[in-house]
Amino acid sequence: MTRFEAWLLLRRHVRTASVRRRALAVEAIMEALAGRLGGEPDRWGLLGLLSELDADFTAANPARRGAVAEDMLAGAGLQDEERAALRAQWCAGPDAGVLVRALAAAVPSARLLLEGSADREALGALTPAELAGLVEDPSIAPEASRTRVGLLSAEGLAPPALLELARARLLEVEDELFPRAG
Numbered sequence: 152m153t154r155f156e157a158w159l160l161l162r163r164h165v166r167t168a169s170v171r172r173r174a175l176a177v178e179a180i181m182e183a184l185a186g187r188l189g190g191e192p193d194r195w196g197l198l199g200l201l202s203e204l205d206a207d208f209t210a211a212n213p214a215r216r217g218a219v220a221e222d223m224l225a226g227a228g229l230q231d232e233e234r235a236a237l238r239a240q241w242c243a244g245p246d247a248g249v250l251v252r253a254l255a256a257a258v259p260s261a262r263l264l265l266e267g268s269a270d271r272e273a274l275g276a277l278t279p280a281e282l283a284g285l286v287e288d289p290s291i292a293p294e295a296s297r298t299r300v301g302l303l304s305a306e307g308l309a310p311p312a313l314l315e316l317a318r319a320r321l322l323e324v325e326d327e328l329f330p331r332a333g
Contacts, residue, residue: 152228157200165207174203175327176261183320184253188306198233202258217241252302259295260317266292271329275322282314
């Protein structure tokens with residue numbers, strides 16, 4: 152599956168602009184994590200983009216997140232391991248493989264950064280202390296699992312370091328995430 156095919160699939164199945172924006176953020180974060188953790192940036196980014204594929208279908212039944220995406224992608228040209236990672240990330244623990252843990256950490260990290268900053272200027276202005284505060288403040292992206300954000304601590308990416316890496320990458324793709332009006 153190419154990135155273009157994944158984007159078209161996401162556009163077809165995800166109606167909410169904010170969810171598509173979050174998928175783009177997860178894609179960017181996964182590319183940065185691949186570079187840091189020895190993964191393949193294109194492959195990891197593609198999984199990040201597809202991480203929100205089933206969001207609309209599972210809104211009423213979040214326990215099905217990932218399993219629905221895995222089924223939707225049957226025959227789509229992804230390896231079984233990649234499809235399984237989309238499912239496994241929703242229940243990943245510290246013993247999961249690095250790809251699954253990266254995906255599991257990238258999704259809530261994207262939520263925290265996007266909901267914790269109203270625009271590109273606010274994202275760029277976040278200090279290290281404010282990044283740490285995003286993890287500690289349960290009122291910011293309350294549905295973002297703080298436990299999952301910490302799944303890469305063994306790789307030297309404790310939550311504040313992960314959010315700094317993610318923030319830096321999101322600033323590189325800010326035009327996709329924060330389109331200018333007009």
